[in-house]
Amino acid sequence: xxxxxxxxxxxxxxxxxxxxxxxxxxxxxxxxxxxxxxxxxxxxxxxxxxxxxxxxxxxxxxxxxxxxxxxxxxxxxxxxxxxxxxxxxxxxxxxxxxxxxxxxxxxxxxxxxxxxxxxxxxxxxxxxxxxxxxxxxxxxxxxxxxxxxxxxxxxxxxxxxxxxxxxxxxxxxxxxxxxxxxxxxxxxxxxxxxxxxxxxxxxxxxxxxxxxxxxxxxxxxxxxxxxxxxxxxxxxxxxxxxxxxxxxxxxxxxxxxxxxxxxxxxxxxxxxxxxxxxxxxxxxxxxxxxxxxxxxxxxxxxxxxxxxxxxxxxxxxxxxxxxxxxxxxxxxxxxxxxxxxxx
Amino acid sequence: xxxxxxxxxxxxxxxxxxxxxxxxxxxxxxxxxxxxxxxxxxxxxxxxxxxxxxxxxxxxxxxxxxxxxxxxxxxxxxxxxxxxxxxxxxxxxxxxxxxxxxxxxxxxxxxxxxxxxxxxxxxxxxxxxxxxxxxxxxxxxxxxxxxxxxxxxxxxxxxxxxxxxxxxxxxxxxxxxxxxxxxxxxxxxxxxxxxxxxxxxxxxxxxxxxxxxxxxxxxxxxxxxxxxxxxxxxxxxxxxxxxxxxxxxxxxxxxxxxxxxxxxxxxxxxxxxxxxxxxxxxxxxxxxxxxxxxxxxxxxxxxxxxxxxxxxxxxxxxxxxxxxxxxxxxxxxxxxxxxxxxx
Numbered sequence: 001x002x003x004x005x006x007x008x009x010x011x012x013x014x015x016x017x018x019x020x021x022x023x024x025x026x027x028x029x030x031x032x033x034x035x036x037x038x039x040x041x042x043x044x045x046x047x048x049x050x051x052x053x054x055x056x057x058x059x060x061x062x063x064x065x066x067x068x069x070x071x072x073x074x075x076x077x078x079x080x081x082x083x084x085x086x087x088x089x090x091x092x093x094x095x096x097x098x099x100x101x102x103x104x105x106x107x108x109x110x111x112x113x114x115x116x117x118x119x120x121x122x123x124x125x126x127x128x129x130x131x132x133x134x135x136x137x138x139x140x141x142x143x144x145x146x147x148x149x150x151x152x153x154x155x156x157x158x159x160x161x162x163x164x165x166x167x168x169x170x171x172x173x174x175x176x177x178x179x180x181x182x183x184x185x186x187x188x189x190x191x192x193x194x195x196x197x198x199x200x201x202x203x204x205x206x207x208x209x210x211x212x213x214x215x216x217x218x219x220x221x222x223x224x225x226x227x228x229x230x231x232x233x234x235x236x237x238x239x240x241x242x243x244x245x246x247x248x249x250x251x252x253x254x255x256x257x258x259x260x261x262x263x264x265x266x267x268x269x270x271x272x273x274x275x276x277x278x279x280x281x282x283x284x285x286x287x288x289x290x291x292x293x294x295x296x297x298x299x300x301x302x303x304x305x306x307x308x309x310x311x312x313x314x315x316x317x318x319x320x321x322x323x324x325x326x327x328x329x330x331x332x333x334x335x336x337x338x339x340x341x342x343x
Numbered sequence: 344x345x346x347x348x349x350x351x352x353x354x355x356x357x358x359x360x361x362x363x364x365x366x367x368x369x370x371x372x373x374x375x376x377x378x379x380x381x382x383x384x385x386x387x388x389x390x391x392x393x394x395x396x397x398x399x400x401x402x403x404x405x406x407x408x409x410x411x412x413x414x415x416x417x418x419x420x421x422x423x424x425x426x427x428x429x430x431x432x433x434x435x436x437x438x439x440x441x442x443x444x445x446x447x448x449x450x451x452x453x454x455x456x457x458x459x460x461x462x463x464x465x466x467x468x469x470x471x472x473x474x475x476x477x478x479x480x481x482x483x484x485x486x487x488x489x490x491x492x493x494x495x496x497x498x499x500x501x502x503x504x505x506x507x508x509x510x511x512x513x514x515x516x517x518x519x520x521x522x523x524x525x526x527x528x529x530x531x532x533x534x535x536x537x538x539x540x541x542x543x544x545x546x547x548x549x550x551x552x553x554x555x556x557x558x559x560x561x562x563x564x565x566x567x568x569x570x571x572x573x574x575x576x577x578x579x580x581x582x583x584x585x586x587x588x589x590x591x592x593x594x595x596x597x598x599x600x601x602x603x604x605x606x607x608x609x610x611x612x613x614x615x616x617x618x619x620x621x622x623x624x625x626x627x628x629x630x631x632x633x634x635x636x637x638x639x640x641x642x643x644x645x646x647x648x649x650x651x652x653x654x655x656x657x658x659x660x661x662x663x664x665x666x667x668x669x670x671x672x673x674x675x676x677x678x679x680x681x682x683x684x685x686x
Contacts, residue, residue, distance in 0.1 A: 059620040235616075249632075254619050268615035270608075273578075276597050276627035277402040284619035289592075 006097035011055035038075035045339035068096035145173035157182030167194035169338035313337030349440035354398035381418035388682035411439035488516035500525030502571035510537035512681035656680030
C-alpha cells in the first residue's frame with residue numbers, strides 16, 4: 001500500500017514552492033500495538049502553517065526538515081489497535097498533508113488529553129452542523145475570533161471595531177461576532193468582491209478595499225473618533241494605518257501578520273511610539289490560552305449559528321495533489337473564504 | 344521688573360541646544376483681576392519635556408514656537424488678585440522655565456480642577472516630607488511608577504520584573520515598589536556607579552550595566568525563566584533585548600523611550616513579532632489615566648516611605664541660567680537621581 005505525502009524539503013524563502021514542500025509516494029507502515037490508522041478527510045489551509053515552517057521559528061520551533069507538512073486535519077479511523085478508538089470514529093489533530101496517518105494513541109489508562117498522540121475525538125455533527133465546523137466555527141478559528149474580540153480586544157457595545165483580512169476565515173467571524181455584540185464594524189479586505197461580501201454577507205457597516213483605496217483617508221472618514229479595537233490579522237502597512245487611527249486607550253488584538261510571514265525579516269510598525277502617545281494596549285494571543293473557557297464560547301457561537309447570525313464561508317477544493325496550489329492562495333489574497341482541501 | 348525666561352526658539356533636532364531654547368530677559372506684567380503671581384521655587388527636569396517640544400508631536404501636539412519651555416514647577420504665590428489664593432500658598436503646575444508666572448486662576452465660582460489655569464494647590468509638607476515630594480514620590484513620578492507596575496504591568500509577588508533607567512526618577516521608584524510587592528527585580532542602568540546604587544540603595548536583586556555588559560547574555564543568565572513584567576523607560580535596543588527575554592504572557596509597561604526622544608524617526612523594536620509569538624501585552628500609559636485612584640496610591644506610598652521602604656534620590660541644581668545644561672544631562676545618562684533645579 002502506497003500513499004501521497006508532502007514533506008518539508010527546505011525552509012521556504014517567500015511563498016512556498018514545490019522545491020520547498022515536495023510530494024512523495026511512500027509505503028503505509030503496518031499498525032503496531034496501540035496505534036491507529038486515520039484516513040484524512042479534510043485538510044485545513046491556514047496562514048499559521050507558514051509560521052510553523054519558518055527557519056527562524058515563531059511561537060513554536062520550526063518543524064524539522066523532512067517532516068510531513070504540518071496542518072490541522074480531520075479524519076476517520078479506518079483501522080485500530082487501540083481499545084479507545086473504533087473504526088468509523090472521527091478525529092482531529094495537527095497531522096499534516098498526507099492521505100493516511102499512523103498514530104500512536106497513547107497508553108491505555110491515560111486520561112490526559114495531550115498524551116494521546118494529539119488525537120482529538122470529534123462527535124458526529126449535530127443537525128445543521130458540518131464536520132468542517134470542528135476546525136471552523138467551533139475549532140481554532142472560531143475560538144481565536146471569539147476570545148480575540150471579547151477577552152483580548154475587550155470590545156463593548158458601541159465600540160468601533162476594525163478587522164483586517166475581514167473576508168478570511170477568522171476575520172469574517174470577528175466581523176459577525178462584533179456585530180452580534182453591538183459594535184460598529186469596519187472591515188479591510190482586498191478587492192471589491194471581498195469587500196462586498198464583508199458588508200452584505202457578514203454584516204460589517206463598511207469595508208475598505210486596501211488594493212484600491214487609501215486606507216488612511218478612508219479610516220479618517222469612517223472612524224473620525226478613532227478605532228477602539230483593531231483585530232490584526234495582517235501586520236505591515238495596514239497595521240501602521242490602524243495604529244495612526246486608534247482612539248485613546250484603544251486595544252489591538254494581535255492575532256497574526258500574514259503580510260510578514262513570507263519575509264525573512266518581518267517588519268515592525270514604524271509608528272510604535274503611538275502605542276505610548278495614544279495609550280494603546282497591544283496583545284499578542286493564541287486561542288489555546290483560553291482552553292478552559294472554550295466550552296462556554298462554543299455554546300454562545302452555536303446559539304448565534306442557530307439564529308442565523310453566524311456562519312463561516314468555506315472554499316473547498318479537492319485532491320491531495322492540489323494542496324500546495326491551494327495553500328499559496330492564502331498569500332496572494334485569492335481565497336474567498338476558509339480554505340479547505342477534501343481528500 | 345525684569346525676569347529670566349527660557350523660550351522655545353526652534354524645534355530641536357537631537358539634544359536641545361541654546362539655539363533651540365533661548366534665555367531672555369523680559370518684563371513681568373502687572374496683575375489683572377483674577378490673576379496671581381507665582382514665584383518659581385523648583386523646576387522638574389523630565390524626559391517627557393523633550394517629547395512636548397517635538398515638531399512631530401507626541402501624546403500632545405507640540406508647544407508652539409515662542410512658548411516658554413514647558414516643565415512641571417513648584418512655586419509660591421507672592422501676589423494675588425484672586426480670592427482663592429493667598430500670598431504664601433504653595434502651588435504646582437506645568438508652568439515652565441521662568442522665574443515668575445502670572446496666571447489667570449479661573450472664574451470665582453469654578454469647582455472644576457482643570458479650569459483654574461492648571462494651578463494645583465499644595466499643602467504644607469508633612470513631617471518627613473519635602474515640597475519636592477509633590478512632583479517626586481507623590482506626584483507624577485510616583486504615580487507613574489506605582490500604576491505602571493501594579494495596574495499596567497499587573498506584577499504579582501514572585502514575578503521577575505525588569506526595569507530600565509533603574510537609577511532614574513521613575514525607574515528607582517519602580518524598583519522599590521516592585522520589591523515591596525514581593526517581586527524579584529532586575530534593573531538596567533548605565534555605568535557601575537548607578538548599578539551599584541540600584542542594588543544597594545534601591546534594593547534590586549541585580550542590575551545590568553548596559554554600557555559595559557552584554558544585555559542579552561546577562562538577561563539569559565539572570566532570568567532563565569523569562570521576564571514577567573518589563574517596565575520600559577528607554578525603548579531602542581534595550582527594549583529589543585527585553586522582548587527577546589520575556590516569559591510567555593509577559594507584560595510590557597510602556598512608560599517612555601528616552602533613547603528615541605532626540606531622533607526625528609523613533610525606532611520600533613525589530614522583534615515586534617515576538618509580541619505574538621510569546622503572547623505579550625504591551626501597554627502604553629500615562630499616569631493621568633489613574634487620576635481617580637491616586638489618593639489611594641499616595642496613601643500606600645506614604646506608608647512605605649514612613650517605614651523606610653521608599654525614597655527618591657534628588658539631584659538638585661541651582662540657578663535659572665543652568666536649566667539647559669542640567670536638562671541635557673538626562674539624555675547623556677549623567678544624572679544620579681531625579682533632576683531638579685532650585686530657582
